[in-house]
Amino acid sequence: MEFLAPFVEVYTLDHFKFLLEGFAVTLKVAAISIVLSFVIGGLIGTVRYARIPVVSKLLALVVETIRNLPLLLIIFFTYFALPEIGLEMEISTAAIAALTVFESAMISEIIRGGLNSIEKGQIEAGRASGLTYIQTLRYIILPQALRRMVPPIVSQFISLLKDTSLAVVIALPDLLHNGQIIYAQKGSYVIPVFIIMALMYFIVNYALSLVARKLELKQS
């Protein structure tokens, strides 16, 4: 039973509390980032859908660039490179900023795809009934499109929750970070700590993925 000893040593109330504190930071940073990304991504996606000259093309360039870069690079850049041009941020602010930049680009594509999935005839019908373009978007197109976007946005939130772990590289005190502090004490702690961390991520993300799947089924 020797191999069980590290499990007994690691699985104490204090360690669990410490890991949960980390997980709370993970959830908080992810939640703030998803709300910001939804707002910014929503705006970008709508502007690109509306094909506003120059602006839409410019945004397309920005979105494609960000989507094709590793998130880790964006995090490093935000925290280590931006201070060089006078933009200094706290760790959690930098983490939220980097995640928001990356996820906004992702979500803008979901929004644009959702908007594009609504038949063009609806815009014409809206305009023909006397609504302005903006009103047509707001009252007719967006409400329908939003319903279709919910499942992919939940999936994106799962990605975001997982991606938050990358902020350990700038020492955000999240779940992975607190786990590292525990397993750094002793080599034999690695496996028990990883099992617990993986389970915590798994439980929340799996629950979210079930929600996404249920919503998807409901729609089809």
Add this chain to the structure above:
Amino acid sequence: MLDFSILTDNLDAFLQGLKITIISSLIALLSSFIGGTLIAVLRMAPVKPLNWLGTAYVEFIRNIPVLVIIFFTYLAGNFGGMTAGTIGLTIYTAAFIAEAIRAGIMSVPKGQMEAARSTGLSYGQAMRLVVLPQAIKIVIPSLGNQFINLVKNSSLLAVVAGGDLMYQGDLISAKTYVTFDTYILVALFYLILTIPLSLGVGFLEKRMARSH
């Protein structure tokens, strides 16, 4: 203006990092394609416990961060950073490729399997010779997307000193104290890899959509 002396002074390091990024992504793509195909077949096999095994793998791995997996392979195994990172990327990506291939297998009409079985092929032979080749053709664009993700995710090798592009960028910025320009150059190197891949995948997706 960008300080290009960072590039010229450290060209060897950048190229070395680029090489590791490409090699690691390619190896991970190939091995997760093999692993993902096996898992997809497990999930579709007419033996319940095998289905459960496949499903458990996919659901578990897809819902934990790839960085957690890479740290685990690095700490639990006796590997160098590049090997541990590539194994971690493979474990993670295989779950996503398995899902893509499963969707591909399901989109092949059932009659294909039945026809193959009735000509005397075993289940395994019918799967390997008739169903899988058709399924894989359908999932080529999503394999392309996974490859783009792999190139981006391979930056996590930097965290376990894997010697990739991101890692070299970190070293150069630590050495020169020129962080901003170094990271911009690293970004450009990544874009050289990912933009053509994205354009290629977009082209494939459009062509597939038209042929259906």
